[in-house]
Amino acid sequence: MIETETQRIPPPSRVVALEDQPFWDAIDAGNFVLAHCTCGAYYARMQACLHCKASPASLSWVAASGQGTVRTFVIFDKPYHPYFEGRVPYVVAVVTLREGPEILTNVIDADVSAVEIGMAVRIVIGDRGGQKIHQASARI
Numbered sequence: 001m002i003e004t005e006t007q008r009i010p011p012p013s014r015v016v017a018l019e020d021q022p023f024w025d026a027i028d029a030g031n032f033v034l035a036h037c038t039c040g041a042y043y044a045r046m047q048a049c050l051h052c053k054a055s056p057a058s059l060s061w062v063a064a065s066g067q068g069t070v071r072t073f074v075i076f077d078k079p080y081h082p083y084f085e086g087r088v089p090y091v092v093a094v095v096t097l098r099e100g101p102e103i104l105t106n107v108i109d110a111d112v113s114a115v116e117i118g119m120a121v122r123i124v125i126g127d128r129g130g131q132k133i134h135q136a137s138a139r140i
């Protein structure tokens with residue numbers, strides 16, 4: 001494949017809120033984790049527990065199953081950033097994780113026309129322009 005100017009453009013940079021830093025540090029280490037409260041609730045970011053009101057500092061980050069289902073999704077058919085030129089169409093989905101939290105991610109390993117609400121997916125750690133990212137694989 002001939003490298004074009006577009007292919008050398010880096011992907012959009014991550015903007016990480018302080019509450020999300022442990023999640024992304026784990027992604028960078030190749031791990032998919034969730035914040036777990038002693039009451040049994042899980043969160044995809046460090047926050048106070050909505051069930052028992054435990055403080056954010058009392059939650060601990062634990063390995064997550066990576067299992068989930070597509071709650072809703074959109075198909076991007078236009079590149080809204082130059083990095084995605086030639087990389088459309090792709091799916092952006094809200095995935096409900098088995099543990100309960102919902103995350104925004106891409107669905108990969110399936111034709112965009114095959115993605116459906118309710119389909120089972122498995123979170124994998126992928127690479128986007130040298131930056132690690134979580135994605136939902138249709139290969140479960």
Ligand SMILES: [Zn+2]
Pocket residue numbers: 037038039040041049050051052053054
């Ligand atoms: Zn709790």
